[in-house]
Amino acid sequence: MKLSRVLLPLTLSIIAAVAFSAHSTSAQGAGVYTAAQASAGAAIYTAQCSQCHGVKLEGGAGPSLAGQLEAG
Ligand code: HEC
Numbered sequence: 831m832k833l834s835r836v837l838l839p840l841t842l843s844i845i846a847a848v849a850f851s852a853h854s855t856s857a858q859g860a861g862v863y864t865a866a867q868a869s870a871g872a873a874i875y876t877a878q879c880s881q882c883h884g885v886k887l888e889g890g891a892g893p894s895l896a897g898q899l900e901a902g
Contacts, residue, residue: 876885882892889895 884890887896
């Protein structure tokens with residue numbers, strides 16, 4: 831089904847919002863995404879991802895999802 835092609839990027843977008851919020855300063859200002867969207871992403875992350883990637887994205891069974899992007 832094509833639905834998964836929609837849901838995966840959507841899910842990753844939400845998680846990305848959560849990940850960036852953990853590091854966000856006011857560099858980008860407000861309006862990139864809403865606080866409600868961040869909260870929704872945080873809930874999904876906690877429920878579905880944190881057991882492997884850590885509550886604070888620090889990693890565990892899975893790799894850390896926070897920090898610098900790797901080159902290449
Ligand atoms: C059962 C454990 C587990 C769960 C649950 C899990 N992951 Fe992972 N994740 C992993 C492992 C292990 C890897 C490393 C896979 C590899 O390198 O081949 C990984 C890799 C990743 C990567 C790539 C990281 C990198 O630096 O290459 C991302 C992004 C990611 N996961 C996001 C998520 C998201 C978002 C969720 C929740 C929707 C999630 N994961 C849930 C175990 C998990």
